[in-house]
Amino acid sequence: MEKHLHILCLDIPYPVDYGGVFDLFYKLKALKECGVHIHLHCFEYGRPRQPELDKYCAEVHYYPRQKGHKGFSHKLPYIVASRINEELYTRLLNDNYPILIEGIHCSYLLHDERFRERKIFLRLHNVEYEYYRQLAKSTHSPLKKIYYLHESRLLKQYEKSVAQKAILLPVSSQDAATYQHEFGPVKCMQLPVFVPFNEIKSQGGIGCFCLYHGNLSVAENEKAAKWLLKEVFNDINIPFVVAGKNPSKQLLHAAHKKPNTCLVANPSESEMQDMIGKAQINIIPSFNNTGIKLKLLNVLYNGRHCIANEATLTGSGLEAACHVGTNAQAMKSLVSQLYNRPFEEEEIILRKKLLEDTYDNIANAKRLITWIW
Numbered sequence: 001m002e003k004h005l006h007i008l009c010l011d012i013p014y015p016v017d018y019g020g021v022f023d024l025f026y027k028l029k030a031l032k033e034c035g036v037h038i039h040l041h042c043f044e045y046g047r048p049r050q051p052e053l054d055k056y057c058a059e060v061h062y063y064p065r066q067k068g069h070k071g072f073s074h075k076l077p078y079i080v081a082s083r084i085n086e087e088l089y090t091r092l093l094n095d096n097y098p099i100l101i102e103g104i105h106c107s108y109l110l111h112d113e114r115f116r117e118r119k120i121f122l123r124l125h126n127v128e129y130e131y132y133r134q135l136a137k138s139t140h141s142p143l144k145k146i147y148y149l150h151e152s153r154l155l156k157q158y159e160k161s162v163a164q165k166a167i168l169l170p171v172s173s174q175d176a177a178t179y180q181h182e183f184g185p186v187k188c189m190q191l192p193v194f195v196p197f198n199e200i201k202s203q204g205g206i207g208c209f210c211l212y213h214g215n216l217s218v219a220e221n222e223k224a225a226k227w228l229l230k231e232v233f234n235d236i237n238i239p240f241v242v243a244g245k246n247p248s249k250q251l252l253h254a255a256h257k258k259p260n261t262c263l264v265a266n267p268s269e270s271e272m273q274d275m276i277g278k279a280q281i282n283i284i285p286s287f288n289n290t291g292i293k294l295k296l297l298n299v300l301y302n303g304r305h306c307i308a309n310e311a312t313l314t315g316s317g318l319e320a321a322c323h324v325g326t327n328a329q330a331m332k333s334l335v336s337q338l339y340n341r342p343f344e345e346e347e348i349i350l351r352k353k354l355l356e357d358t359y360d361n362i363a364n365a366k367r368l369i370t371w372i373w
Contacts, residue, residue, distance in 0.1 A: 002037060003373060004058070004097040009042045010083065010105035012062070014050040016196065017269065018215050018245075019294040023125065023171065024102055026194035030365035032056040039097065043083050043106070063088050077154040079105045079128070089114070098372050101166065104128045104158070110165040121372065122166040123191075126291040127178045129155035134288040138220040159183060167371070172292045174315025191368060193292050195359050197301035200351050206342050207280030207304050209239040210335060213272060214295055216265075217246035224285050229254050231328035232283075233261055238339050243267055243275055276303045281338050283307045283331065289314040296322075297359065300351055304343035307334050317358075321351050 013024035031038060032055075040057040045065040053060045066082045073081035083106050092099065092109070098119040101107050107122055109115050129152045136148035163183035169191045170176040176190045212228055214221035225242045233240040242255050243264040255263035267275065276282060282299040289311040296316065299306050306322045309331075313319050323338065325331035357363075 003035065003369065004037045004039065004095070005031065005372065006039045006041065006092055006097050006099045008088070008099065008101045008106040009040065010079075010103040012042045012044055012047040012050055012053075014052050020125065022195060022294050023123075023193045026196055026361055027365070027368075028053070028056045030194060030361040031368070033362060034365045034369055036365075036369065041088055041091070043085075061088070061091065075154070076108070077104075077128075077151050077158050079151070079155075080108055080158060084108045100372075104155070104162070107162050107166070110162045119372070120166040122162065122168050124168055124170040124175055124179065127159070127175050129153075129159055130178070131288060131290045134290070135219060138223045138287055144219070169368075172290075172315035173317070175290060177315075178290075189371065192358050192364055193294070193297070194361050194364065195294070195297055195301075197297065197359070198356075198361070199301075200348055200355065201277070201302050202300075202304060202343065202348055202351065203277060204343050204345060204348070206340065207278050209241050209279055210281040210283055210339070211241050211243060211275055211279035211303075212283050212285075213243045213276065215246070216242070216244040216248070216251060220286070220288055222248060222251055223287060225251055226254055227285065227328070228283065228331075229257075229261055232331050232335065233258075236260075236332060236335060238335060241275065241279070243272060273298075273302060279303055280343075281305045281307055281335060283335070284312050285309045285325075285331070286312040292316055297355070300355060305338045305341070307331055307338070318354060321347075321354050 009024055011021060013021045016022055016025045028038060037058040038056060040053060040060045042062050043065045044062045045067060049062055063085045089109055089112060093114060101122045103123060103125050132148045132152035132155055136145050139145055160183045163179060163185040168179060168185045168188040170179060171193045173190055176188055179185055180188055212225055216222055216225060237260055240261045241264060245266055247263055247265050252263055255261050276299060282303040284296055284299060286293060286309060293312055296308065296312055300321050307325050308322045309325055313322060323334045325334050
């Protein structure tokens with residue numbers, strides 16, 4: 001029997017150039033390899049339509065996201081209200097194929113009586129209300145802070161309202177536990193994130209600098225980079241590189257204040273991977289403990305020593321593969337200890353044990369298929 005599946009995407013999942021689309025794109029690829037006919041529905045805002053997606057999908061449809069005041073609602077989170085689309089719902093009602101909703105963002109149809117008997121799965125990339133609450137903590141802009149807190153309050157009500165209307169698929173054990181404790185879903189099954197890595201490529205020996213990488217236009221990532229510059233690499237004479245997309249002028253200025261620190265703005269994907277592989281230490285503090293950090297997986301598959309804090313590791317099960325620093329002083333001490341310590345073969349073996357079974361895209365796609373059909 002042919003397997004057909006509608007997938008609703010909050011964004012166009014190609015190119016894979018930011019953390020939020022890794023899971024979306026590599027899941028498509030794995031499901032296609034397993035013989036699923038995918039009917040993909042994408043919301044578009046700022047990213048061009050992608051013929052590349054036609055390779056993996058039976059059909060691809062695009063829908064405009066209502067931006068600005070058009071997508072605003074006093075009762076619904078903006079990320080949800082701006083993606084309500086009757087054309088999409090009419091198209092979905094033309095058949096009875098199961099539906100996979102990627103993110104709370106696209107889930108408004110769960111409140112539509114026409115879909116009450118439909119088999120629907122809701123992929124949770126974060127506990128969104130908590131994610132927005134932590135974004136509010138990370139920003140210095142009063143207007144953004146107000147917006148994030150307002151959105152967080154609406155999201156908490158909204159997430160509670162949909163938790164029992166679909167089968168939930170969180171990416172981490174932490175998110176699964178939060179949903180089960182706070183919202184009491186009928187069915188909640190953890191499904192690991194889908195990744196572009198299929199083998200550990202970490203090099204042994206010694207690298208030549210410390211690295212923090214991420215999309216630097218995201219407030220939380222900028223905050224982490226500034227914190228490292230100010231609190232960890234402020235008085236140790238070890239080379240430290242910050243790298244990523246669209247850094248602010250303030251961050252550029254902060255990174256070039258000292259002779260041992262610098263910033264690489266907008267590196268290509270291959271340049272970024274080259275830096276991750278060549279670094280002696282990849283350092284990943286986070287101020288947000290929801291979801292799973294793609295940059296953490298990237299570093300563990302491709303880099304040497306990894307220093308992280310508890311928020312980065314929460315729900316990942318990957319503590320054994322990292323050096324955990326609870327504060328700036330602890331991270332500073334770890335940097336000094338690890339900077340001249342070779343990265344050994346046994347650490348690569350440990351990573352293989354921890355990662356290669358959990359993040360096997362085809363095995364996880366097959367698991368998803370058994371749940372759906």
